[in-house]
Amino acid sequence: MDRRTFIRLVAGSAGTLALLRVIDPEQAMAAERIDKISKTDAEWKRLLTPEQYHVLRQEGTEQPFTSPLDREKRNGMFVCAACGLDLFPSRYKFDSGTGWPSFYDVLPGHVETKADFMLIAPRTEYHCARCGGHHGHVFNDGPKPTGLRYCNNGVALRFIPDKV
Numbered sequence: 001m002d003r004r005t006f007i008r009l010v011a012g013s014a015g016t017l018a019l020l021r022v023i024d025p026e027q028a029m030a031a032e033r034i035d036k037i038s039k040t041d042a043e044w045k046r047l048l049t050p051e052q053y054h055v056l057r058q059e060g061t062e063q064p065f066t067s068p069l070d071r072e073k074r075n076g077m078f079v080c081a082a083c084g085l086d087l088f089p090s091r092y093k094f095d096s097g098t099g100w101p102s103f104y105d106v107l108p109g110h111v112e113t114k115a116d117f118m119l120i121a122p123r124t125e126y127h128c129a130r131c132g133g134h135h136g137h138v139f140n141d142g143p144k145p146t147g148l149r150y151c152n153n154g155v156a157l158r159f160i161p162d163k164v
Helices: 002-016 041-047 052-057
Strands: 076-080 086-089 111-116 123-128 134-139 148-154 155-159
Touching: 041 052, 052 134, 111 134
Parallel strands: none
Antiparallel strands: 076 086, 076 155, 111 123, 123 134, 134 148
């Protein structure tokens, strides 16, 4: 029995399959190859603010409604704050009301996912495909066309506006 079947059986027996289903990373579209980078812990601490380090390297979560990027409306690109990899074009952003910048899609192959059981119920955590920095979790309650909500910590992102 594979992991997905096991999770569905457990969730189905509890009557909460819709809430517990882990996003299937195999549904992602074909993507470019992203070259990995790695740095020592000391290098990351020098490059990042303490809050960025906590979120990106220790898989922390910032307080909701604290990031100015949640209210960012300009055209541009949201990139990884640690390594600058493009992650979310602004056209993918929507107001989820959760207090964190949210997106209904990501550039193909620019994030990697893994199951996260920190709250007992499985969630899908995503990381930058280049540096491995933690960005947030993806849920099945987003808008069309994907139905996904990439819920991102604002401190894990930088916004680069389009040149006018």
